[in-house]
Amino acid sequence: MEPKQTNSPKLAETINAKGFSHAAGFRIIAVEPGHAEVALARRDDLVQFFGHFHGGVITALGDQAAGIAVTSALPKGRIGVTVELKINFLAPADGGELVARAKLLKMSGSIGVAVVEFLTRDEKSERLCAFCTATMRALDLPAEFK
Template identity: 60%
Template sequence: MSGTERLKQLAGIMELPGFPKASGMRVVSAEPGKVTMALARRPDLMQFFGHFHGGVITALADHAAGACATSSMPEGKIAVTVEIKINFLAPADGEEIIARAETIQGGSTIGVVKVEVVSLKAGAERTCAFATATMRAMDLPAGFR
């Protein structure tokens, strides 16, 4: 599958009903083993200090990791989370957060992905979180192929 086809496939998955679509997550770029996703600032995604909520940051990292692992899998497979660990490094107070995921170890059933999440504010990036995720390959349900 070409990079363009993969990007379209992942973008299509993000358009399905659920939290990724409702929150506004979007796929910025995708190639086998590397995916970038972003999420624009909205009041309902913030915590009480005005920074992106940690759960929202984690959700973006999780979806980027899943998309990244899926990007290396054979057609008809999708990655689901087995485990995710995240370290919060700085407040995410920018106009958007960007998750850059890269496969560390791919496999036919289990993959490990690293994700750096940055906060983009006035054109400058600051790393706000770093995650690692273990993902498992599952068959994509027939209705989603």
């Protein structure tokens, strides 16, 4: 039996180079089947009134990281799109960079579940600041990305 061919890590870069992800400055650090690490540098337009990363920005970063983790494990020509996402904010995201580390927990038919840990980093430390779970549905990749 021939092993299934999964999406290339380059697909994540292609998708990340468009729209909101690109405008926000999401940077892909690593992609391998079922795993993704995506980072975001602190900017004044990404923080809330206390100067910490805004919760909506954190959530969007997690959505992107989970989608990449799921998509990276799917057969070539398929993409994971969000069905549901739940996030818990554990501590202020007050570092100079925010990192989302996503891992596919389970793929069953067309539904995958991923978990994401968010780390806030500065020169001295890396601290857990949020955690989320995301449910993704596998769909056919739009023709422009095939």
